[in-house]
Amino acid sequence: MPDLKTSKPTGVLRRGWSATVGDYAIAGGWTPSGEALVVGDAAGGVCAFDGKSGAAIWVRNGVHDGGVLAVASHPDRPVFATAGQDGRILVWSALEGQVSHTIDVGKAWIENIAWSPQGQWLAASSARQVCVYGADGTAMWRSDDHPSTVSAVAWSSADELATACYGRASFFDGASGALRQKLEWKGSLVSMVLSPDGDIVACGSQDNTVHFWRRSTGEDSMMAGYPAKPSVLAFDDTGTLLATSGGEAIMVWSFQGNGPEGTQPGTLVCHVKLVTALAFARRGMRLASGGRDGVVAVWSLGSDGQGQMEGAAAVADVVAQVYWRPDGRALAALDAQGGVTAWRVNK
Numbered sequence: 001m002p003d004l005k006t007s008k009p010t011g012v013l014r015r016g017w018s019a020t021v022g023d024y025a026i027a028g029g030w031t032p033s034g035e036a037l038v039v040g041d042a043a044g045g046v047c048a049f050d051g052k053s054g055a056a057i058w059v060r061n062g063v064h065d066g067g068v069l070a071v072a073s074h075p076d077r078p079v080f081a082t083a084g085q086d087g088r089i090l091v092w093s094a095l096e097g098q099v100s101h102t103i104d105v106g107k108a109w110i111e112n113i114a115w116s117p118q119g120q121w122l123a124a125s126s127a128r129q130v131c132v133y134g135a136d137g138t139a140m141w142r143s144d145d146h147p148s149t150v151s152a153v154a155w156s157s158a159d160e161l162a163t164a165c166y167g168r169a170s171f172f173d174g175a176s177g178a179l180r181q182k183l184e185w186k187g188s189l190v191s192m193v194l195s196p197d198g199d200i201v202a203c204g205s206q207d208n209t210v211h212f213w214r215r216s217t218g219e220d221s222m223m224a225g226y227p228a229k230p231s232v233l234a235f236d237d238t239g240t241l242l243a244t245s246g247g248e249a250i251m252v253w254s255f256q257g258n259g260p261e262g263t264q265p266g267t268l269v270c271h272v273k274l275v276t277a278l279a280f281a282r283r284g285m286r287l288a289s290g291g292r293d294g295v296v297a298v299w300s301l302g303s304d305g306q307g308q309m310e311g312a313a314a315v316a317d318v319v320a321q322v323y324w325r326p327d328g329r330a331l332a333a334l335d336a337q338g339g340v341t342a343w344r345v346n347k
Contacts, residue, residue: 008313009312009313010311010312010313011298011309011310011311011312012298012311012345012347013298013311013312013313013331013343013344013345013346014344014345014346015343015344016054016330016341016342016343016344017049017053017054017341017342018054018339018340018341018342019049019054019339019340020337020340021039021041021045021047021338022041022045022061022338023041023042023043023045023067023338024041024042024320024336024338025039025041025320025321025335026041026042026067026069026070026071026320026321026334027039027040027068027069027070027320027321027334028040028071028321028323028332028334028340029072029073029080029323030051030073030323030324030325030326030332031051031073031078031080031094031095032073032074032075032076032077032078032326033078033326034051034325034327035051035052035078035095036048036049036050036051036057036094036095037049037051037323037332037340037342038071038073038080038092038094039071039340040064040068040070040071040082040084041067041068041338042067042068043061043062043067044061044062044063044064044065044066044067044068044084044086045060045061045062045063045068046059046063046064046068046071046082046090046097047060047340048095048097049340049342051325051330051342054340054342057095057097058096058097059097060097063082063090063099064082064084064085064088064090065084065085065086066084066085066086066109067084068082068083068084069083069084069085069111070083070084070110070111070112070113071083071113072113072114072115072122073094073115074115074119075115075117075118075119076118076119077119078093078094078095079091079092079093079094079100079119080094081113081115082113083105083110083111083113083124084109084110085109087104087105087106087107087108087109087126088102088103088104088105088110089101089102089103089105089110089113089122089133090102090103091103091122091137101136101137102137103133103137105124105126105131106126106127109126109127110124110125110126111125111126111149111150111151112124112125112150112151112152112153113153114154114155116159116161116174117155117157117158118158119135120134120135120158121133121134121140121174122135123155123161124153125149125150125152125153125163126150127149127150128145128146128147128148128149128150128165129142129143129145129150130142130143130146130150130153130161130163130172131143132161132174132177140175140177141176141177142177143163143172143177146163146165146166146168146170147165147166147167147168148165148166148188149165150163150164150165151164151165151188151189151190151191151192152164152189152190152191152192152203154192154193154194155174156171156194156198157198158174159173159174159175160172160173160174160180160198161174162192162194162198163192164189164190164191164192165188165189166187166188166189167184167185167186167187167189168183168184168185168189169182169183169185169189169192169201169203169213170182170183171215181215183201183215183220185203185205185211185220187206187209188205188206188207189203189204189205189206189211190203190205190206190229190230190231191203191204191230191231191232191233192204192233193233193234193242194235195235195239195242195255196235196237196239197239198215199215199216199239200213200214200215200235200239200242200255201213201215202233202235202242202244203233204229204231204233204244204246205229205230206229207229208224208225208226208227208228208229208230208246209222209223209224209226209230210223210226210230210233210244210246211223212242221260221261223244223251223253223260223265226244226246226247226251227246227247227248228246228247228274229246230245230246231246231276232244232245232275232276232277232278233278234278234279234280234287235280236280236285236287237282238285239255240254240255240256240303241253241255241280241285241301241303241305242255242260243278243280243289244265244278245274245275245289247274247275248269248271248272248273248274248275248291249267249268249269249271249275250267250268250269250271250275250278250287250289251265251266251267251268252265252266252267252268252287252301252305252306252307253265253305254266254303254304254305256303256304265305266301266302266304266305266306266307268287268289268297268299268309270289270295270297271289271292271293271295271297272293272295273291273292273293274291274292275289275290275291275292276290276291276319276320277289277290277291277320277321277322277333278290278322279322279324280324281324281328282324282326282328283328284328285300285301285302285303285307286298286299286301286310286328287301287307288322288324289322290315290319290321290322290333291318291319292318292319294314294315294316294317294319294335295312295314295315295319296312296313296314296315296319296322296331296333296341296343297309297311297312298310298311298312298331313341313343315335315341316335316337316339317335317336317337317339318335318336319333319334319335320333320334320335320336321333321334322334325342328345329344329345330342330343330344330345331343331345
């Protein structure tokens, strides 16, 4: 059973609950209504916690040999998928802890999984390929090899899947796997995020830049000056703000008007070590960040990308992920010591 504790947050963050899992808390997510938080760890365990109290609903140890690498919550139902080093995807009931489908993808690690916006398809990347399955686990299609290991997957719309790898971002028809568009860049793309309308594609590159394309016009641009590769990116729900980090500071670019070209980004300074996680709340321009310093911060932003910190809290180790509850009234963080912490968030 998890060890329940309390945290001492400041500002808009209020005391909630904390628990521990068996190893490094790798990934997780809230159910659509926020009644449960699901977490996967580096030892291959998967747990579900009550969203309000933090009490363990169920614990399943060692379900993925070698460890969990990715977790994806279904957009509409209390269902989620886990994937790991064993080359399998498990589709679960979040409230009962029962596996409804097991998908054997192959021998390679599965590093990325993502439900389509309406939840009818599940995409997974394995080495140089991406695969799409129906909600019942039926195989739909598998891509040819990409130029390198697929670093990111995301749905640009209900019927279109995007991938990133060395040298390109690609867009596939969700049902057939037909290649719709290929955006090329001479470099290794290590991260990717799409604007809510799917038109803007932003990728962090190995050369310490963020490269982005406007698909509707074919125009592309680059944001430079990061001290390290920008591995964490996040768009707000309106597509106005793009939060990025490749170092200790967070750079927020505004796409309002003719931006971000020719403009200066908002700079958010709080962390004293590399930023490892960024996430926008679903409504309003409120951003959460986490870092290698074990600090979780909440920021209030304007449409120009400028902002101020509203609250902060500390966890035991490196922050692996941060997740807003769908209603924006709670925030959860996972850390490298297996800590799972949730705070209430004031308006």
